[in-house]
Every structure is written in C-alpha cells, then in structure tokens.
Amino acid sequence: MPKVSFEHITKTYGNVPVLKDLNLAIDDGDFLVLLGPSGCGKTTLLNLLAGLIDVTDGRIMIGDRDVTDVDPKDRGLAMVFQSYALYPTKTVYGNLKFGLSASKLPKDEVERRIAWAAKLLQIEPLLNRKPAHLSGGQRQRVAIGRALVKNVGVFLFDEPLSNLDAKLRTETRLEIKKLHDTLKTTIVYVTHDQIEAMTMATKIAVMNGGVIQQFGTPDEIYERPANLFVAGFIGSPAMNLRKVKLSIANGKTEAVFGSGVRFDLSDYRFATAPQDGAEVILGLRPEHFLVGAGTAADSAATFEVPVQYAERTGPDASAYFVLENDLLALRVEPAVAAGLKPGQVVPVRYLKGKAHLFDAQTGQRM
Structure with missing residues (x-):
C-alpha cells in the first residue's frame, strides 16, 4: 500500500484561507483519522486528496507519484461518502458492479470482486435488493463494498457514520475497523466524533482553523495533548x-x-x-x-x-x-x-x- 503525503498544502477560497501550509505524512497501512470541529478543514483536505477540488499551493504525493494535478480516476483511490451516494434504480449487485464499469476488467474478475466484497461485508443475501429496501447500516455496507471492489491502495471515508443511529454507528465502526485489520490498506477517515477517532485510528491528526494541532497515536493525543485546543477537544466530559x-x-x-x-x-x-x-x-x-x-x-x-x-x-x-x-x-x-x-x-x-x-x-x- 502506498504512503500518502501532503507537502506545504494551502487552500484558499478568494481571500479566505481554509488550509495553511499543511504538512502530513501517512504511512503504509495506517488508519489515519482527520479529527476536528466543523469548519476546521478536514473534509477540504480529504477532497484535495481525492482530486475533487484543486490545491492552491503545495503538492500531494501517493507513493512516489505527484498526484496534485492528476485526474481523480487515475489516483488509485476509492471514496465512501457521508450520503452513501447509491444509485436508487440499481440493485446492490448493480451498485457494486457500477464502480468497475470503466475498468475494462474481464467478466470473471468483476464477478470475483463482487462476490468477495459481498461475503466480506455480509451483504450476500441483499444483492438483488434496491437501496430503498435496505436499512441505513446495510446501505453503508454497500457503499463501502462499492469502494472495496476497486481494489485500490488507499480508501477515503467522509464521515460515513453520521447518518446512522447510535447502535448502527457502533456496529459499523467495528466493521470498518475489522476491515482495516483484515485488508491492511491505508485509510484516511474524516470525523468530528472523538469516539470514532479514538477507537479506530492508528494515527490521529487533530485539526482546527486549517492547521494540524497535533499528530500522533490515540494514546499520545489523550495522554499528552500538545495544546489547550487538543486538551479541551479530546475527552468527555471535557478536561x-x-x-x-x-x-x-x-x-x-x-x-x-x-x-x-x-x-x-x-x-x-x-x-x-x-x-x-x-x-x-x-x-x-x-x-x-x-x-x-x-x-x-x-x-x-x-x-x-x-x-x-x-x-x-x-x-x-x-x-x-x-x-x-x-x-x-x-x-x-x-x-x-x-x-x-x-x-x-x-x-x-x-x-x-x-x-x-x-x-x-x-x-x-x-
């Protein structure tokens, strides 16, 4: 799996800075969580990596490739969105297959990947259903499956649990963590929920005001907060x-x-x-x-x-x-x-x- 790095990343909208000379290195196989309050720049950083928005200054590396100006489809990434983004007229099977429609893979390889993802996510009985007939947790598993079948080295998750109720959030959180333990892929995961960050991440980047306030393991963030913002943000009740x-x-x-x-x-x-x-x-x-x-x-x-x-x-x-x-x-x-x-x-x-x-x-x- 490739290493991902952000080098002196700046992103502005007009005269408004969103990310400020940001540097971050994500090691092979890491589960990195970008954690912070609304408006801190975490989703902007994820979208820059995905290629959905353009960098103002700096560069993004995936492995030894500079992908700053590379088309999103050529970056070797797969993304799971907050809103599931499933096609309502397609079955679960059709949604999983659609992600491979432009790959020109042999038919048997497409079938193999769909069967593998369905088994891994325990959605095999759902393959002929449409999204309207699925629960929120089932839809999220399908969205994750659509990313998995692409067989890429880096997966991006944009607050994937925010639309689920408390019980489903816990269950899906465990499933995503189990997936990472099984596949050993690099994951970049955005959330404002410190419980998700502390339970799933191998590394956390705490963000505020477009700046990384602290980068480290969950234990390091909790045991030795680098500043007052991190100290007040991590912990419930707050420090x-x-x-x-x-x-x-x-x-x-x-x-x-x-x-x-x-x-x-x-x-x-x-x-x-x-x-x-x-x-x-x-x-x-x-x-x-x-x-x-x-x-x-x-x-x-x-x-x-x-x-x-x-x-x-x-x-x-x-x-x-x-x-x-x-x-x-x-x-x-x-x-x-x-x-x-x-x-x-x-x-x-x-x-x-x-x-x-x-x-x-x-x-x-x-």
Whole structure:
C-alpha cells in the first residue's frame, strides 16, 4: 500500500484561507483519522486528496507519484461518502458492479470482486435488493463494498457514520475497523466524533482553523495533548482547565489556586524549566478525580467543593461541582452519583501524575 503525503498544502477560497501550509505524512497501512470541529478543514483536505477540488499551493504525493494535478480516476483511490451516494434504480449487485464499469476488467474478475466484497461485508443475501429496501447500516455496507471492489491502495471515508443511529454507528465502526485489520490498506477517515477517532485510528491528526494541532497515536493525543485546543477537544466530559500560579520553594513545585489550594506538581515532567510565580493553565481530566477523603500519597490535591448536579447514563455517570465560581466536571460511579445532593459539600481529590500544564500565553503544553 502506498504512503500518502501532503507537502506545504494551502487552500484558499478568494481571500479566505481554509488550509495553511499543511504538512502530513501517512504511512503504509495506517488508519489515519482527520479529527476536528466543523469548519476546521478536514473534509477540504480529504477532497484535495481525492482530486475533487484543486490545491492552491503545495503538492500531494501517493507513493512516489505527484498526484496534485492528476485526474481523480487515475489516483488509485476509492471514496465512501457521508450520503452513501447509491444509485436508487440499481440493485446492490448493480451498485457494486457500477464502480468497475470503466475498468475494462474481464467478466470473471468483476464477478470475483463482487462476490468477495459481498461475503466480506455480509451483504450476500441483499444483492438483488434496491437501496430503498435496505436499512441505513446495510446501505453503508454497500457503499463501502462499492469502494472495496476497486481494489485500490488507499480508501477515503467522509464521515460515513453520521447518518446512522447510535447502535448502527457502533456496529459499523467495528466493521470498518475489522476491515482495516483484515485488508491492511491505508485509510484516511474524516470525523468530528472523538469516539470514532479514538477507537479506530492508528494515527490521529487533530485539526482546527486549517492547521494540524497535533499528530500522533490515540494514546499520545489523550495522554499528552500538545495544546489547550487538543486538551479541551479530546475527552468527555471535557478536561477541566484552570488558571493557576506556579510556586517553587524548597525543591517542591506546586500550582496554587486563587482559593489557596495547593496542587502538588513534583512528579510533572516539564519540557522547559518552570518559573516561580508564572501564570499557567492546569488541566485536570474528569476521570482522574476520586470522591471522598484520601491520603497525600496518591493525591496531588484535595478540594472541598459543593455539588451542583449529577448525571447518570446507565453504566456511567458525571458529577459537577463548583470550584472558584466555575463548574468542575468529574466522572464517577453511578452509585456515587446517586448519593450526591445539590449543595452538599464533598471532598474530591485528584490523582498524582495525571495533571497537564499549558503556557497561559501560547496555550502550548509545558
């Protein structure tokens, strides 16, 4: 499978920049997810790779070929669209076959590919049906099958699960991941859903404002967010971010809240030497809090905070407290959430070794 690379890609519409000097390399067999909010440029980047829109500046490489100005049909790609884009008058078999109509393949090879894709996607019983008689999940599998039969090295997915209900999204997500594990092809997948990104990707490129904010594995993105945008975008509930001051005395580094609570940072790995008195942003993930008193051995800090409200969603729950006139989000066990009453003051502590620090001026990880 070929490597894909974007080199100094710029895309503008009139005077409006959409992508800004973007560089990205996708290794052979990677499942790359372009992740970000609406308007961040992720779909534009996918369409540039597909050849559906033109590059303003820079070049796109697939393997050792410069495909920047190559016709879409000659790029060796197959794309699965958000809207399925199936032909309503054709059967499932006809939709699968149509993608090969211009390939001039022998008839037996066409039949072999259709049979292979149908078996792989478990749509063999559906081959004589038309799209109107299929469920959303079945239509999406047909759309994926139409891409698979082309037998290309790179597959593009443009938010393929956004039209499915929650149950079908989970099922189809697993099917796409299983396909990648089986075929070992290169996949470029666009989504705004962090669950899709974290569960399927081998690499994630988090985008915002036409710029890649961070590129890495799902674990790297979660464990060491590169800046405030990534920190706030990855995680549910979102990371708690608080402005604090650094205190360095007697060989101990702490973050000091406005209320006077001191947060132990002795085990934090600073990229550059911290400065006493510097204003920084402290990031605290909701899942790294514990409700109830504990010992200093496992806690970086303990907060006495009033309950605002709690939410239970079956096997999971979130609780919200008030810390310095702002909400503090925690993920808790449902049984714990059930016992929390609005206005009740509760001790909550944060685990050592789980803090994140960001420069208050640049927003970059410290």
